[in-house]
Amino acid sequence: MVVNSLTFLWFFLFVMVVYYLCQTKKEIQNVFLLACSYWFYSQVDIKMTILLVILTLVFWLLGKGIYHFMEKEDEQKAGLMTSLGVTIGIGALFYFKYLNFFAESIASFASFIGFHMSWTALHLVVPIGLSFFTFKLMSYVLDIHHGKILPEGNIVSFANYIAFFPTILSGPIDRPKPFLMQANVARLFKPDQLMTGFRRVLWGMFLKMCIADRLDIYVSAVWNNYEHHSAISILFASLLYPLQMYADFGGYSEMAIGVALMLGFKVAENFKRPFFVLDIAGYWSRWHMTLTSWLTDYVFLPLNIKFRDWGVYGTIFAIMLNMTFIGLWHGANWTFLLFGIYHGLWYIPLMVGGGFFKKRKIKVNAHGWPKQEYVWKMIGIYLVVTFGLMLFHSATIGEFWHICERIATHWRGGLFTDLSAMVNGAICLTALIYVDIQEEWFPKYQLPLPHQINRWRWELTVAVEIVAILLFGVFDNNQFIYFQF
């Protein structure tokens, strides 16, 4: 069941009515929310729901155990239990996502150096959202161990944190503290919050259906048949791909955040105009922000501290490992691994030049627009990201190599045109770029909340947005790109 489907709409309307009917009793509200979340997830795979329940229970008990030993000042046992939690989390990820990949890679390498080894691939179904909810589970035990939070006493609240249906499939990867604080108070019916959430859902639908799915028609037509297309067409499709990804995943995140807000939960933001940056660090601080901050807190910072004696080389080592994890998080494929390493390499000049820990701000001219030199830098970063995503999009390194080869050699032939996809996409992209520019450099002109302005203007905007989605959207239920991760 995808968030932008009619089935989800009926499901969500039912949830909303019952949820706010029992708004004065938070326990009933939480139990109902949990039942809905499990039902939602069971629509994907009932067996995986059982796995989700078991993991939730195990981590809840681990949390209690860690705190118990911490209270007794038995750091060794607390650490052991935390390690057990992390091992279970990584183990689940490894088993479902990476086992076949690593085993096959080892077997191939062994054959390459003369040892005979074989591996029969296991037919494993990767639970949807596994990478997202295992990260939540691990952050829970780690935060308890680091003394950032107390263990959650109420299993229902904790289970809601893990299985919360707006975010379970593709994030954002919320942290336990802010979510559990909200889960432990009754969420009251607030029309303004509801309307704001609805606006975000609408905007997310616009991004997904009018931009991502429109661009996908062109990008897939070229990329899936790259051997028949000219270099210009492949390059053009590649330049569109970052925007497609942004609209797809950003759109999903907007919808998830909007639906959560309509249920009274403020979840973490995931995107913040990621192409308006001057370096790769800026890009990752605005792209899939919850994953980046998770890995920064739990991987990069501990590694950086561990290797601080090595100076800048320690930081480089830590960031390279961190970026490799980011790449591999997306799946078991050499292209993802190289994608991570590629991004890691772009950090090196920043670290050597001392710009890594500095926040580089885009300077604006007297009219509030970014200065020309910064515009060129932003374009440069966009090209860097584009090249990385070409790697990301390729099924194998061989395919990536063939695509590069074709770009280098097939300059004859014009640009493949699909008038409908290109014009519809261009109109909607203009809207996205306008909104992003406004929010980045002219925030005072942003559309205010419903209670802050004339009622008609707010409602008119919503009505126009709905009409725009109906006019420009693609309605054949394309899956979200990030569901596969």
Add this chain to the structure above:
Amino acid sequence: MKKLLIHILIIAGLFFVIDRTAGLILKQLYSQSNATDEYKIGYANAETTDDILFMGSSRCLHHFVPSVFKEAYGMTCFNAADWGIKNIYYHYGLLGNILSRYTPKVIVFEIHPCDYLDTPYSGTERAGSLAPFCGMSNECDEMLRISGNYWPYKLSTVYRYTGSLPALVFGRWGGMDRSLKGWKPLDGQLDTIGLKAEEFPFPVHQEKLQLLERFIQECQAKGIRLSFIVSPMYICTKQDIYKEPCDLAKQYNIPFFDYFRDPQFMGHAELFYDYGHLNREGATIFSKKVSNDLKDFIKQ
């Protein structure tokens, strides 16, 4: 709660006004567009009053030259076919819309395996092209219901034109030449390297077959002379892929003109644009041949 209800009511009201106003503009643009899809679908559904209609998929669109038939029979003629692997879900709805306006004298229906086989690439979604004509006939609405989009089309006029704004705006300046009466000639010659016959390893689709039967019944009920026809291919499968429509034609006593493996065309690359579509020259030769062969049937 009251505040929220007011919000919702105002949004619904505004949406209704904007949607209907924009829908009217889009409808106007649609009827004036010369883009292939919009012109072909719009004219066939809502305007044509010609004596002879050719219906079918892209092979029909490119193969039947109305001027040749007009000259041969002295009857007005329109090629109402459209590309995009349209199947019986579309054709049946189109027939309903046409019959809600007038009754043509003759319909020549180019049969394609998509009209009765369970082809994965051509299913109920093809009826979506009828969206701008939602409410025009029961048959059209039935097909939209089967495609699962009837109520969204009913609720929103704009949704009926989803994704087609560029074609509607730019279509005014290009696309189809209206004087060709729906025929879309293809210029160029087939490159035969590596060609293989298209296979159809799909089972019969009962719902499609029933619709094909209903298509025949409705034509016969209205006294329309209906014939099935199959155009030539450059290279043909050995499968007997036209058995089901052939049986139906026998059952209802309608003529079935089979040119699938016609030696005058099969293997003659100079007459084809690609392996399944005749080029301009091939289409003209084929239309002359068909106009001669159908003379008795048309002038009954």
